Every structure is written in C-alpha cells, then in structure tokens.
Amino acid sequence: MNITLNGEETKLAANATVTQLLEQLKLARERVAVEVNRDIVPKAAYDSHTLAEGDKVEIVHFVGGG
Amino acid sequence: MGQNNDKLVIAGREFTSRLMVGTGKYASFQQTAEALEASGAEIITVAVRRVNLDRSKESLLDYIDLKKYTLLPNTAGCYTAEDAIRTCRLAREAGMSDFVKLEVLGDEKTLFPDNEELLKAAKVLVGEGFTVLPYCSDDVILCKKLQDLGCAAVMPLGAPIGSGLGIRNPYNIKIILENVQVPVIVDAGVGSASDAAIAMELGCDGVLMNTAIAGAQDPVAMARAMKLAVEAGRLSYKAGRIPRKLYANASSPLEGLLA
Numbered sequence: 001m002n003i004t005l006n007g008e009e010t011k012l013a014a015n016a017t018v019t020q021l022l023e024q025l026k027l028a029r030e031r032v033a034v035e036v037n038r039d040i041v042p043k044a045a046y047d048s049h050t051l052a053e054g055d056k057v058e059i060v061h062f063v064g065g066g
Numbered sequence: 067m068g069q070n071n072d073k074l075v076i077a078g079r080e081f082t083s084r085l086m087v088g089t090g091k092y093a094s095f096q097q098t099a100e101a102l103e104a105s106g107a108e109i110i111t112v113a114v115r116r117v118n119l120d121r122s123k124e125s126l127l128d129y130i131d132l133k134k135y136t137l138l139p140n141t142a143g144c145y146t147a148e149d150a151i152r153t154c155r156l157a158r159e160a161g162m163s164d165f166v167k168l169e170v171l172g173d174e175k176t177l178f179p180d181n182e183e184l185l186k187a188a189k190v191l192v193g194e195g196f197t198v199l200p201y202c203s204d205d206v207i208l209c210k211k212l213q214d215l216g217c218a219a220v221m222p223l224g225a226p227i228g229s230g231l232g233i234r235n236p237y238n239i240k241i242i243l244e245n246v247q248v249p250v251i252v253d254a255g256v257g258s259a260s261d262a263a264i265a266m267e268l269g270c271d272g273v274l275m276n277t278a279i280a281g282a283q284d285p286v287a288m289a290r291a292m293k294l295a296v297e298a299g300r301l302s303y304k305a306g307r308i309p310r311k312l313y314a315n316a317s318s319p320l321e322g323l324l325a
Contacts, residue, residue, distance in 0.1 A: 006116040025119060031127060032117060033159035038152075040159050058116065060156050064098060064126050065113025065142050066088030066227065066276030 001053040014053075018046040021057070032061045072300070074272055076249055077165075077197040077218040079136075083108045084266065085296040086138070086251065088276025092285060095129040101279055102130065104289035111138045111167055111276070114157045138199065140167040145180065147187035154191055166191065167221070167253075167274075168200040177227040177254075181208050185215065192216035201253050204238040206245050213246050220246055221274060224265065225255025228277040232261035236268055243269045259288075259295035266299025267307070 001014045005021075012021060018034055018041055034041045035058040041049050051057065073080040087107040092098040102110060112126070139157035141150040147170060154166045170187055172180030179202055191198050197218045202208055204222040212220050222242055225231035232255060233239060243250050249271035256262050256275040265273045273296055282288035 006119060008119075025117075026123060027117060031125060031160070033114075033156040035152075035156060040155055042159065058156075060114050060160065061117050061125065062112040062127060062137065062139060062157075062160060063115045064089035064092065064095075065115075065140055066090045066111055 001051075003051055003053070003055045003057055005057045006059060012051060015050045018049045018051065021051065022046070022059075025059070027059065027061075032059050034059050072304070074249065076199070081108045081136075083293075083296075084272040084300060085262070085293055086110065086253075086272060086274040087279060087289070087292075088274070089126060089130075090276050091280035095124070095126050097285060098126065098280075099129040101285045101289040102135070104286045104293065105279065106293040107135070109136045109138050109165075111140050111274070113142050114139055114153050114160070136165060137163045138165050138167045139163060140201075141169045141187075143171070144169065145171050145183075147183040147190070150183070150187040151190050154187075154196055155194075158196065164195065165197045165199065165218075168198050168217075178223075179203055181205070184208075185211055188212055188215045188217055199251070204235055204242065206238070206241045209242045209246050209250075213248050217248065219249040219251055219271070221251045221253035223254035224252045224261065225257075227254045228281070229255050230257025230278065230281075231255050232257055233264050233268070236264065239265070239268050239270065256292075259291040262292050262295040263299035263302070266296055267303050269303055272296075 001012055003010055003012050022029055036055050074084050083106045085105055085107050086109040087105045088111045089098050141153040144150040144153055150170045170180050170183040172178050188198055188200055192215055199219045199221055200212050200217050201221045209220040224233040251272040251274055252265040252270050253274035256278045262273050279285050279289045
C-alpha cells in the first residue's frame with residue numbers, strides 16, 4: 001500500500017504496524033515521535049496501530065537547534 | 067565551582083548553572099558536545115524535525131550524555147499557535163521532557179515573536195501540563211500575562227536571534243525583573259561574554275544563547291568564556307555594586323599626605 005511519509009510517497013506492506021514501519025526504517029522508537037493523520041500515536045500503541053492506504057505519517061526527532 | 071546555595075529553580079527543579087545553551091549551528095556533533103561540556107550548561111535546547119530517511123542515522127543524541135542534560139525542545143520555525151502546540155506535543159511524545167521552549171514567530175527577518183499567538187499557545191500548553199518557557203518580547207505587560215497563564219519562566223529577548231547585538235534595552239529587562247515573580251531568562255541576541263554578564267548583573271536568573279557560542283571563531287573557548295561571564299555577572303549582582311557618581315571619591319586617605 002502507499003502512505004505519505006514525511007511528505008514523500010512511500011510503499012509499505014499492507015496492515016503494517018508503526019513498529020514494523022520503524023523497523024523497516026531502522027529507527028529507534030525511544031528517539032522519535034510518530035503522528036498519523038495529525039494524531040500522535042503513543043509509544044504504547046506502536047505494536048498495535050496498523051497503518052492504512054493513504055495515511056499521512058510524520059516521524060520526527062530531536063536535532064540541534066537554539 | 068558554582069555557589070551551591072544559589073540554585074536556579076524552574077518549576078520546582080533545581081539547576082546549578084544559569085547558562086542555557088542551544089545545540090544548533092555547530093560545525094559537527096563532536097564540537098557541539100565539546101562546547102556544551104565547556105559551557106557547564108545543564109539545560110540545552112533542541113529542535114523537533116522530520117527524521118531524514120535518506121542520510122546517515124547518526125544523531126546529535128549519540129554525542130550527548132542525556133543523563134547530564136535537561137532537554138528543552140523548542141518550537142523554532144512555528145508561526146502559529148497551532149503549529150507550536152503540535153510541535154510541543156510531538157516533543158513530549160519523543161519522550162524526553164515536559165519542558166518546552168515556546169517560540170511563535172511573527173516575522174522571518176526579525177524572528178520577533180508573534181505575541182498574540184504566543185499567548186494562545188501558552189494557555190493551551192500550560193493546560194496540558196507542559197512546563198512552558200516562552201521566548202518573548204522584552205515587554206513587562208506581555209511577561210506578566212505569560213506568568214499569569216502559568217508559564218514557568220519568561221524569556222525576553224535581548225536583541226534579535228543570532229544578531230549578537232546584546233541587551234538592547236536593559237531598562238525593559240529591569241522593569242520585567244521588578245514586576246514578575248517567575249525566573250527571567252534573557253534569550254536571544256547575546257553576542258559577547260560581557261553581554262551575558264550584563265544580563266546577570268541586571269538581576270536576570272539566567273541567560274540562553276546559541277549563536278554567540280556556535281558562531282564564535284572558537285566555540286569551545288567561547289563556551290567557557292560564557293560560563294565564567296554568567297558566574298561573574300551573578301556574583302557581581304549578589305555582591306552589590308557601588309553607586310554611579312558624577313564626581314570623584316578618592317580611594318586613598320587625605321590624612322598623612324606629605325607636605
């Protein structure tokens with residue numbers, strides 16, 4: 001299926017969970033925050049929240065800043 | 067090193083260092099870590115941005131001992147209350163802190179705050195349990211409103227972000243200090259160690275800076291200079307300076323002069 005990930009169209013296995021997405025991207029869950037369709041997904045729900053066709057996903061982390 | 071009985075207290079948490087430092091604009095993560103170490107800062111700001119999915123997975127946080135620092139995520143780049151609120155919620159979910167540096171900008175050239183949007187965002191965020199440290203104009207009316215909304219401190223600018231112009235209106239800062247009860251931390255515009263000392267000598271509770279250190283020719287040396295300046299300024303303030311006088315007042319006695 002296709003989702004929009006950080007503004008880019010991205011292919012993902014159907015019914016992938018947030019955990020699976022992070023694994024695919026090799027991202028550590030402790031360092032990121034995930035938003036799907038403007039709603040934050042709490043870390044406790046990463047294993048259970050499945051993504052759907054057309055979802056707009058934002059994955060953010062901390063970078064240097066003033 | 068610092069005075070153990072002169073702690074900076076923000077939202078019930080105690081800090082020894084009154085210098086807060088940003089982590090942006092350094093030449094490398096390694097340099098960032100060295101500068102932070104030299105500064106003695108305990109509170110450091112970070113920005114919240116999309117993970118870059120193409121490049122290396124190296125992160126600033128790989129170079130920083132998170133047990134040593136309190137992270138203060140900022141809402142840099144936000145021009146509306148809605149964006150700032152969204153950013154803060156994401157920052158909290160990234161798991162490190164309830165502390166946020168709330169910035170809602172009004173203008174790209176000056177990066178001055180949009181105070182109306184700032185107040186809107188502060189109200190919502192305080193209501194959601196965030197510890198809000200707002201970057202704001204050096205305006206006592208605004209600072210009192212931010213305090214009354216429940217912000218944990220106020221952070222009036224000394225001059226535009228990154229401008230290095232120093233404390234452009236020390237009288238405004240002094241008025242704020244006399245009329246708010248939460249910590250007052252000058253944030254933005256510091257360029258030199260003497261600027262930082264001036265802020266502390268006015269009676270400020272702390273100083274936050276980024277460009278002054280990261281943009282210096284020798285950032286690690288400047289970080290150390292800033293650490294000393296903030297300590298010196300604080301000691302000077304507490305020691306009670308002499309008054310300014312128009313005419314001289316000799317330091318040596320008149321008695322016993324040779325005739």
